Every structure is written in structure tokens, then in C-alpha cells.
Amino acid sequence: MKKLILLVMLGIGSLTNNTANAQIRLDVNIGSQPLWGPVGYNRADYYYLPDVDSYYNVQKRQFVSLNNGNWVFNNSLPARYGNYNLYNGYKVVVNGDKPYLNYNTDKVKYVKYKNWGGKQKAIKYSKDSRYYVIKGHPHGMPPGQAKKIMNNKGGRDYDYRDDRDNDKHDNKDRGNKEGKNNGNKGGKENGNKGKGKN
Known part of the structure; x- marks a missing residue:
């Protein structure tokens, strides 16, 4: 009976350990996000950029754009979007692998953000x-x-x-301005005329 209880406890312990490891593996990639990315997300795999019908892979730091029916990874947006300001356009955070395969759905779902005139705070200004x-x-x-x-x-x-x-709350000048007692008990500021402590 003791062996059975021990085996059950070991089984429960290993399940608990696996659950804890899975929770630890939840990806937080704040340090990988670009300065122009939107604030408020601990994790972002991709951004969908409705204005330019492209995606941005946060981990690879590459844009994913359609070129003659194929998705192409590149370090910059296609030349036709050369004047596009990433800080001003709306970014939709999309987590998961290859979200660009859902482009037809995303294009319809996020059309309201195309030429969006509102403000989306960028990480740089946070x-x-x-x-x-x-x-x-x-x-x-x-x-x-x-x-x-x-x-x-x-x-x-x-x-x-x-x-x-x-x-x-910088206190560099704390008590060191002219006319104030600098904590010098024997100084002239206390009226002791330099004679020492009272």
C-alpha cells in the first residue's frame, strides 16, 4: 500500500512540475518588440499593418509582404511603401505561427484600421x-x-x-542652497559665529 501511495504522489508531483514548466515557458518578448510597436503587450509574435497589407515578424525583425502571390520576408517594407511611417500607422498584434496565411480574413477583419486617424501609443514614447x-x-x-x-x-x-x-524626486540639491542651514551646527548660519557647538 505504501508503494502505491508513493507512486501516486510521484505521478501528481510530475504533473505539477510539467504544469509549472509550461507556465514558465509562456513567452514574454518585450525586449524584441520594435520602438514603433504598440504599448500594452507582453508578447507579440507578429504585427498586422493594415495600411500596407503586410505583417511584421517581431522575433525575426522582418516584414512579410505579398509579392506576385508569394509571401516574402524582408528587412524593410516593399519600395512602394517607402514613405510609410511605422509610428503613425495602426498595428494589430497577432500571435501564432504564420498569421499571414489568414491574410484574407485579417484584411476584412481589420479594415477599420486602414488609414486610421487615431493615436496608438508607440513603445518609444512609453x-x-x-x-x-x-x-x-x-x-x-x-x-x-x-x-x-x-x-x-x-x-x-x-x-x-x-x-x-x-x-x-531628484534630491541632488537637498539642503545645499545658499541661505539654508547645511547641517553645520557650529557654523555661522546658526548664529554661533564659528565658536563651535553649543
Whole structure:
């Protein structure tokens, strides 16, 4: 009977371990997303770009466009879209393998975003510390430092920078301005005329 209980416990333990590993493998690819990508997504396999009827493979950093009936991977958009501004166009996050095979469905489903005049905030302009690991981000930092911030305060950090990139809580000048007591108890500022401590 003890052997049976032990085997059952081992079986349950291995199932629990497999479930935990599967949960850990959930891909978070924030660091791979381009600066022009939309904010709010921990994971993005592809972006569908309705304005140019193309996709962008986030991991490979390549555009996927139709060329004479074939899907072609390239580092840039086709020449006919040379003036297209990736920061201004709408990006639809599409997760999964080869979403371009669903192009006919996506084209109809997301037609409302073609020539979309609204604002979709790009990662480059985000003050969310999760995006600081992306190369070229204005508030960028080494990936190890970003992990420390992510693990701080339950995965959230607060950005106290203003629009000029000044930290509102920067205390470099704390108590060192003229006319203030700098903590010098024996100094003239306390009225002791330099005679030492009271």
C-alpha cells in the first residue's frame, strides 16, 4: 500500500512540475518588440499593418509582404511603401505561427484600421519601465537593471520623470542652497559665529 501511495504522489508531483514548466515557458518578448510597436503587450509574435497589407515578424525583425502571390520576408517594407511611417500607422498584434496565411480574413477583419486617424501609443514614447530594455528606448537601460525594476514593487515601478526627462524626486540639491542651514551646527548660519557647538 505504501508503494502505491508513493507512486501516486510521484505521478501528481510530475504533473505539477510539467504544469509549472509550461507556465514558465509562456513567452514574454518585450525586449524584441520594435520602438514603433504598440504599448500594452507582453508578447507579440507578429504585427498586422493594415495600411500596407503586410505583417511584421517581431522575433525575426522582418516584414512579410505579398509579392506576385508569394509571401516574402524582408528587412524593410516593399519600395512602394517607402514613405510609410511605422509610428503613425495602426498595428494589430497577432500571435501564432504564420498569421499571414489568414491574410484574407485579417484584411476584412481589420479594415477599420486602414488609414486610421487615431493615436496608438508607440513603445518609444512609453514611460512604462517594462519597455526600457528595448534598444534605443529614450529611458533605456541594461536588461539586468530592467529586471531589477520589474521585480521591485510587485512588478511595477513608478516613473517620476517629467516631459523634459527630469526626475521629479531628484534630491541632488537637498539642503545645499545658499541661505539654508547645511547641517553645520557650529557654523555661522546658526548664529554661533564659528565658536563651535553649543
